[in-house]
Amino acid sequence: PLIKTRAGWRKASWEEALEMAGDAFLNAREKHGPQSVIFCKGTGRDIGPWLSRLAYGFGSSEYYALGPGSGSACLMPRMSVTNAVFGGFMVADCSQYFPLRYNDPRWRLPECILVWGSNPVDSNPDGFLGQWIVQCLKLGSRMIVVDPRETWMARRADIHLSIDPGTDGALAMAFLHVLFEEGLEKTGLEEKWVNGADEVREQVKYFSPERASAECGVSAGDIVSAALLYCRCEPAALHWGVSMDMSPSALGTAHALTSLVVLSGNLDVPGGNVIVTDPYGISRRGVDRDLAEDLGKTKTGLSEYPMIGSGVPYALADVLLDEIESGRSIECAWYQGTGLTANGFAEPKRVGKLLARTGLSVMVDLFMSPAADELADIFLPVCTCLERSGIRNWWYQLAAFDRVIEPLGESRSDMEIVLSFGRIVAGEHFPWSGVTEWFDHILKPSGHTWSELCRKGWLMPGTRYEKHLSTAGFNTPTGKIELQPGIMERSGLLPAPWYVPPPSMETGKKYPLKLTTGARNPLYFHGEHRNVKHLRELAPLPTVEVHPDDFPHEVGSGDWVLLESPWGSCRRVAVSSPRIKKGVISADHGWGGHGLNVNDLLASRMQGRGGLGYPFRCLPCRISGPVEAPEEYGDVQESPVVESECIMDVRTIWCTGCRACAVACVIHTGIHGLVVRCKDGEWTPGFTSACLKCSFPPCEAVCHTGCLTAEENV
Ligand code: SF4
Ligand code: SF4
Structure with a gap:
């Protein structure tokens, strides 16, 4: 552990560092109230349950996910919509619920898989592995891919819709238009269990494939072919990705695609989209339900944006930043597993300045990141996943991660750090003497102890399909699927699918290109791992993919270039790629500092309607160059393997x-x-x-x- 002094960082013992942080947190709560303290994680994975318990146990609903913070534009827009419509979330059914997998007789192979805004073989998102789709393809599934890049998946697709970034909502509404025009809605479910189908029909009536084509840059013929393929296949599965969360129409797009899955009869059927449940009822929130519900009503952003009360566990960082700018005082902050300004925010320099006003900041991380060096007062070293044990309850299984070596140096596991600090600031919520005892408590509903789960490795509770038939219907106030949920009206949203053009549609002479960013690189995880030598050798430089026809005359592949939007700029190495749609460029994310952060091209307060979604992937842009390489990056060599x-x-x-x-x-x-x-x-x-x-x-x-x-x- 390190403590910042005027002379720089000095070493400290764990006891000293935790005690100093504890004194500051308790003092802040006593003098300014618990909401003066914020708790933040990055994309975090299994840190979430521990950290939310720390925040809520402390008495603060100021629990944030900063991966990304702007518009909570990762999963949350989709989750809030599905939660409002049918009271849960859905994932493509690739047999992941059954130990026998593809051979289980309860499962059906999807006749068609619609992969939308995702390249799962590179991203493996949220516990869903891309290889499952690969296996379905090998077994005979057909595939439609929606992506402006010709990805690995797109090359194997029956139909590739090379969409303009940020126009997913227009395309999704055209799919619905075709469904209704061709009379392909599955009326059985619609009549008994669905409210609001007529309103959806009315809303998409004028969104013909021709109209969508003008928005999204895909031919009307291809839109019709793809929509018919998806709607006629029984079953068909939708695998949707984070891309659609990263546009101003995030909620409208999610609403359109949720409606499509429902009305095509693919919700909660074998080989369609399964409504997910927590395995054995073990919540991924890690905090008692009553406490979460009561205290959750006070979280920042909820009164302005009610949709964050629909299945979103976090407060809204955009509102927090505006409030800090207007004078709100944050006394203490706890950041765990987040590079903060490298990835998570539009206008990262503003974010750094506002968060630097915090009284005392604790940063828990693997490495002394630039954000930690700049913002933290106390730095706590966390160990890697190989040195720590953990529980993962992704939707289809309960898995144990058992450490393979003891933590190196003075590092400790995330859970040990949270437990130690929880005992100091929220003792009644952390009664366990050690992490193993805590794990046993979490696992109780499964009937297994931590050591038993470790021996087995994982438990799969299986799933039931069409759960509404054996329960009191869907998990909504009426027990039915609500395609016009009341919460959307309360949020000032149209309670039906909708679409607004993204900023990138305003390209013109000055900014002729559409910039997308955030495509996954399998060598890195967002801002992580660039300091791992073997990985860096394989992908040494921050790049931007450019179609050969879009290169300025004086710039060649391999040159450093300047990317500019109306709001900011960054430098990149231009790479010529025929796989990117002409007129679209794709810059990789996760590079912070040195004028390399692609999020510098975004302005603050661009969140989508309803507060969720952010145009990370659809900005107007231009390229110029060649420009000087930043000193720290100019001499990185390509891999020595020739x-x-x-x-x-x-x-x-x-x-x-x-x-x-x-x-x-x-x-x-x-x-x-x-x-x-x-x-x-x-x-x-x-x-x-x-x-x-x-x-x-x-x-x-x-x-x-x-x-x-x-x-x-x-
Ligand atoms: S890169 Fe290597 S590990 Fe990855 S799919 Fe190809 S052969 Fe397999
Ligand atoms: S490539 Fe050759 S040396 Fe490397 S792991 Fe495989 S078999 Fe061993």
């Missing part, structure tokens, strides 16, 4: 280019026994002359699509 060293390509069509095999090889053997290159638009792994022909090859063990086999390597 193409000529490859002596045998592996014949496969399923390689996703994740490069886990290449990294596993170099970590385990210290040599580059394998390279993965892009040849003719396809990823191709190949063994080099250095390959040791390992008896138990790590490269093979980590391949998620089964491309590499021992036989290949002889």
Whole structure:
């Protein structure tokens, strides 16, 4: 642990650091009330339950997810809509609920999978693994992909709709238009269990494929073909991604796609979209339900934006920042697992300045990030996932993560840190003597102890389909699916699917390009891992993908360029790519500082209607250059592995280019026994002359699509 002094950072013991933080937090609560203290995480994964317990146990509903903070534009828009419509969330059913998986007789193979705004083989979002879709394709599912980039998935799709960024709402409404025009709605569910279908029909009546085509840049013919394919297949599954959350129409788009799943008869049926439940009723919130409901009513942003009361566990950071700017005082802040300004916010410099006004800030992180160095007063070192145990209750399973080594140095696990601090500031909510006892308490509803779960590894409670038939209907006030939920009207929203054009539609002579960002790079996780040498060798520089026809005359592939929007700029290395739609450029995210942060191109207060959603992925933009490389990045070399060293390509069509095999090889053997290159638009792994022909090859063990086999390597 470190404590900041006027002379810089000094080392401290855990006891001293926690005591100092505890005194400040308790003092703030006594003098200014619990809401003067905020608790924040990044995308966080299994940190959420522990941290929300700390916040609510302390008495503060100021619990924020800052990945991203602007518009809570990751999952929350979709979650708030599905929660309002049918009282839960839904995921594509790729048999993940059954231990027998694809062979389980209760499951049906989706005839069609609609992959919308997601490249799951690279992103594996929210516990949903892209390889499940790959397996369905191998078994015969057809696929539609909606993406402005020709991704790995798009290349294998039956129909690829190369949409303009941020126009998903227009396309989704046209799908509904086709559904009604062709009379493809499944009336059984509609008549008995759905309110509001007529209003949806009315709303999309004038949203013809031709009208949508003018908005989203996809031909009307392709829109009709794709809509008919999805609507006629029984069952069909929708896999939707974060892209649609990152537009001003996030809520309207989510409403349109939720309506599509419902009215095409694909909600909660085998091979469609399953309504998810917490395994064994173990909540991912980690805080007692009554406390969450009562205290949750006081969270920042709820009175202005009621939709954050619909299945969203967080307060709204945009409102918090505005309030700080207007004079609200934050006495203490706890940040855990967030790079803060590198990823999570529009106008990151403003955010840094406003959060620097906090009385005392504690940062819990793996590394001393630039944000920690700038903002923290106390730094607490957390250990990696290999050094800590944890419970993961993603929707389909309960899994144990058992540490493989003890924490190195003075680092501690997230849970140990929260428990130690919780005992100081919220003792009655943290009665456990150690983390294992706490885990046993959490696991009680499953009938298993922590050590039993560790021995088993995971538990899968299975699922029931059409749950409304065996319960009191859907989890809504009427027990029915509400396609016109009252909360939307209370939020000032049209209670039916809607669409507003994104800022990128305002491109003109000055800003002729549409900028999208946030496409996942399998080597990094948002702002993480750029300081891991083997990964950095494979992707050393912050890049922007540009269609060959969109390069300014004087700029070539590999040049540093300046990206500018009406609100800001950043530098990038331009990479020529025929896979990106002409007129659209794609800049990778997660690079902070040095004038590289792509979020510098966004302004504050651009959140979507209803407070949720943010146009991270749809900005007007222009490129100019070449420009000077930033000093710290200019001398990073490409990977030393050169193409000529490859002596045998592996014949496969399923390689996703994740490069886990290449990294596993170099970590385990210290040599580059394998390279993965892009040849003719396809990823191709190949063994080099250095390959040791390992008896138990790590490269093979980590391949998620089964491309590499021992036989290949002889
Ligand atoms: S067999 Fe061993 S040395 Fe060869 S590529 Fe695989 S891990 Fe590397
Ligand atoms: S061969 Fe390597 S890069 Fe390709 S999918 Fe397998 S692990 Fe990923």
